[in-house]
Amino acid sequence: MCGIAGIIYRDGGLHPIGDEMTRMLQSMKHRGPDSTGYALYGSSPNGGLVMRYKLADANTPRDFEFEDRLRRHRFEVESRLAALGAKIHEVEEETPYAFRVSFDYDGDLKLLADFVEDIPEAEVLSLGRALEIVKDLGDAETVHDQYGLSRFRGTHAIGHVRMATESEVDIAGAHPYWAYPYSDVAVVHNGQLTNYFMWRRRLERAGRRFMSECDSEIIAVYLAEEMSNGATLEEAMHRSLDELDGVFTYIAVTKDELGVAKDELAAKPLVLYESGDLVALASEEIAIRAIVDREIDTYDPYEREVLVWQR
Amino acid sequence: MAAVAGEKRITYDARGLAEPLAEIPKISEIEGERARFDAKDLTTRTINLELRWLLYEMGVKEVEVLNPGSRHSLGVGILTRCRIRFVGSLGYFGCGLIDGPEIHVTGRVGWSACENMMSGVVVVDGNAGSLTGAALRGGDVVVKGRVGARTGIDQKGGTILVCGSSGSMTGFMMQRGRIVVCGDVGPGLGDSMYDGTIYVGGKIKSLGIDCVPGEWTDADTELIERKFRIYGLGSPPAFQKLVCGKQLYNYDSLEPAERKLVI
Numbered sequence: 001m002c003g004i005a006g007i008i009y010r011d012g013g014l015h016p017i018g019d020e021m022t023r024m025l026q027s028m029k030h031r032g033p034d035s036t037g038y039a040l041y042g043s044s045p046n047g048g049l050v051m052r053y054k055l056a057d058a059n060t061p062r063d064f065e066f067e068d069r070l071r072r073h074r075f076e077v078e079s080r081l082a083a084l085g086a087k088i089h090e091v092e093e094e095t096p097y098a099f100r101v102s103f104d105y106d107g108d109l110k111l112l113a114d115f116v117e118d119i120p121e122a123e124v125l126s127l128g129r130a131l132e133i134v135k136d137l138g139d140a141e142t143v144h145d146q147y148g149l150s151r152f153r154g155t156h157a158i159g160h161v162r163m164a165t166e167s168e169v170d171i172a173g174a175h176p177y178w179a180y181p182y183s184d185v186a187v188v189h190n191g192q193l194t195n196y197f198m199w200r201r202r203l204e205r206a207g208r209r210f211m212s213e214c215d216s217e218i219i220a221v222y223l224a225e226e227m228s229n230g231a232t233l234e235e236a237m238h239r240s241l242d243e244l245d246g247v248f249t250y251i252a253v254t255k256d257e258l259g260v261a262k263d264e265l266a267a268k269p270l271v272l273y274e275s276g277d278l279v280a281l282a283s284e285e286i287a288i289r290a291i292v293d294r295e296i297d298t299y300d301p302y303e304r305e306v307l308v309w310q311r
Numbered sequence: 312m313a314a315v316a317g318e319k320r321i322t323y324d325a326r327g328l329a330e331p332l333a334e335i336p337k338i339s340e341i342e343g344e345r346a347r348f349d350a351k352d353l354t355t356r357t358i359n360l361e362l363r364w365l366l367y368e369m370g371v372k373e374v375e376v377l378n379p380g381s382r383h384s385l386g387v388g389i390l391t392r393c394r395i396r397f398v399g400s401l402g403y404f405g406c407g408l409i410d411g412p413e414i415h416v417t418g419r420v421g422w423s424a425c426e427n428m429m430s431g432v433v434v435v436d437g438n439a440g441s442l443t444g445a446a447l448r449g450g451d452v453v454v455k456g457r458v459g460a461r462t463g464i465d466q467k468g469g470t471i472l473v474c475g476s477s478g479s480m481t482g483f484m485m486q487r488g489r490i491v492v493c494g495d496v497g498p499g500l501g502d503s504m505y506d507g508t509i510y511v512g513g514k515i516k517s518l519g520i521d522c523v524p525g526e527w528t529d530a531d532t533e534l535i536e537r538k539f540r541i542y543g544l545g546s547p548p549a550f551q552k553l554v555c556g557k558q559l560y561n562y563d564s565l566e567p568a569e570r571k572l573v574i
Contacts, residue, residue, distance in 0.1 A: 269441065
């Protein structure tokens with residue numbers, strides 16, 4: 001089933017979006033108890049880049065070598081960043097296998113991501129000046145506490161609770177997906193895509209990489225491909241309605257925008273609340289009510305609708 | 312096993328059934344046949360338990376529920392004549408499987424409101440989500456705002472009256488009853504409908520398979536005017552009438568083997 005949510009403030013200020021998205025996602029826990037993910041948009045304290053990456057999955061078997069391997073791979077990541085000329089400010093160990101690195105770097109981000117992911121089991125979850133993707137197994141409150149999300153203040157966010165249907169219950173299969181290598185673009189999705197393999201082959205031939213077997217990853221990579229060819233987020237989302245088959249509602253975000261698209265059957269729910277200072281959307285209204293504790297006027301967007309808001 | 316939903320601690324049994332041991336809150340202010348209670352700090356299950364206690368055990372005929380908070384599955388399965396007023400919005404599956412109540416929702420309702428409703432009236436002041444009145448068997452559902460996709464899917468009777476617009480596949484596989492949409496409707500209107508009547512006041516994006524224009528009669532005028540009068544909706548707009556063309560395979564008398572030959 002899965003549940004998706006998005007929130008964007010229009011005043012440009014920083015808000016406790018880590019806590020707010022947690023409340024939204026926790027209220028939809030029944031839609032997806034397997035994993036929870038966030039794409040949070042703030043501002044890097046020194047204007048540099050932030051990379052979130054993991055070196056193992058939450059359910060990777062803990063063999064005798066596990067801790068040594070993590071230590072070696074973490075050292076390797078930091079060495080490779082330095083070798084590319086990145087100046088590391090801080091490395092935070094969020095869990096034994098997930099890390100947050102802030103650094104300065106003005107080179108090619110694709111090269112950097114590829115160089116890091118060349119290390120066995122390393123996966124870059126997000127890379128950008130505003131975006132930070134956090135995802136792990138369990139419900140929203142579990143992930144929130146694990147990654148200290150109450151500290152996060154930002155302008156907009158999307159989130160996802162996953163009920164795994166066609167791929168593994170692991171972090172690689174959890175949303176959001178970063179639109180590699182397009183920095184600061186991420187996607188959450190509720191639905192199924194029926195032309196997944198066709199698009200995967202096509203995008204792989206175009207040089208895009210996939211880190212999971214999850215059909216939702218296609219949307220992020222598809223949008224990245226379109227945007228790298230010059231399309232705006234809104235244009236790319238409109239095209240996706242004709243080119244992606246299946247039933248879907250997805251939310252895509254950039255550092256300044258948040259958009260939602262619904263397929264032509266409108267078979268996956270989305271409720272929308274829009275006010276002068278805030279836009280909030282979710283698979284269920286109860287998630288919006290978790291952060292707007294008053295009677296509100298909401299509606300469901302119709303089939304083939306693409307709506308995009310700026311922060 | 313225990314889990315936390317928002318700030319309220321909800322327990323689940325091994326099957327995932329929420330609050331198996333929930334007790335009736337008994338917090339209502341009761342005055343004769345009228346009662347009201349504030350649902351703000353209650354859970355879905357305890358709200359419904361309170362409603363049933365009032366209607367089935369306390370002889371109450373009219374209940375006002377404050378702060379329903381868009382929770383799912385409220386006011387479901389009530390099989391007695393009564394009046395319920397939800398001051399606020401409901402989530403998914405609100406007012407389903409009811410037989411007799413007159414329900415007024417001052418806010419909006421989510422997906423699948425009034426599903427399988429057998430009789431009674433539900434009036435929604437705001438918008439409604441997709442699948443409104445799915446498999447409706449009888450009674451009136453009046454939505455003063457707009458409704459989502461597949462409104463009246465598999466409808467078997469009753470009337471759905473929408474003052475705003477309606478989404479795609481409205482009246483999909485409709486079997487009986489009436490759908491009245493004052494505004495525009497999305498693509499695939501009345502697709503694969505078996506019977507029933509659809510009235511549209513606005514633009515139709517496209518008709519579904521076997522949905523065709525119908526001949527307007529005095530009975531149609533009488534029905535529309537009566538419903539508008541009952542619910543105080545003013546003067547009705549001009550409507551187009553759509554019915555089933557009865558050209559699909561399920562209307563011929565061929566055996567499956569014969570149909571293969573024809574095709």
